[in-house]
Amino acid sequence: MLGVHLEEAVVVHYWTWIATGTFSVEAALQLDQLSIIMMMVITGVGTLIHVFSVGYMKDDPGYPRYFAYLNLFVFFMLVLVMGSSYALMFVGWEGVGL
Numbered sequence: 266m267l268g269v270h271l272e273e274a275v276v277v278h279y280w281t282w283i284a285t286g287t288f289s290v291e292a293a294l295q296l297d298q299l300s301i302i303m304m305m306v307i308t309g310v311g312t313l314i315h316v317f318s319v320g321y322m323k324d325d326p327g328y329p330r331y332f333a334y335l336n337l338f339v340f341f342m343l344v345l346v347m348g349s350s351y352a353l354m355f356v357g358w359e360g361v362g363l
Contacts, residue, residue, distance in 0.1 A: 273297075276349050283352070295349035303346045311339040337363065 274297040283290040315335065322328050338361060345357030 290350055290352045292353060293349040294347040294353075296347065300346050304343060307339065307342045307346065311335075311342075334363075 274295050276293050276295045278291050278293040280292050281289050282292040315332075318331065318335065322331055325331065341357050341360030341363070343357075345354055345361060348354035348357055
């Protein structure tokens with residue numbers, strides 16, 4: 266995907282999240298050159314954190330909870346980067362703060 270030059274953003278619509286009259290908010294993800302680069306940064310750094318944490322947290326009783334929260338954080342970071350609307354980006358932003 267890094268070698269592909271996107272002329273325009275690719276938007277994948279999943280469903281209409283909010284629809285009232287002429288206003289609607291789509292639950293959609295957007296891929297463009299910047300979001301692809303940021304996805305690589307997020308997943309790369311996230312992978313390094315996961316690898317380091319396996320050894321660091323091996324004797325901790327909260328091992329499963331830690332990795333659940335870490336994976337949730339990475340997921341919401343990706344939602345923040347790929348969200349095609351401000352509403353979906355806000356969901357990602359709030360999820361990162363959990």
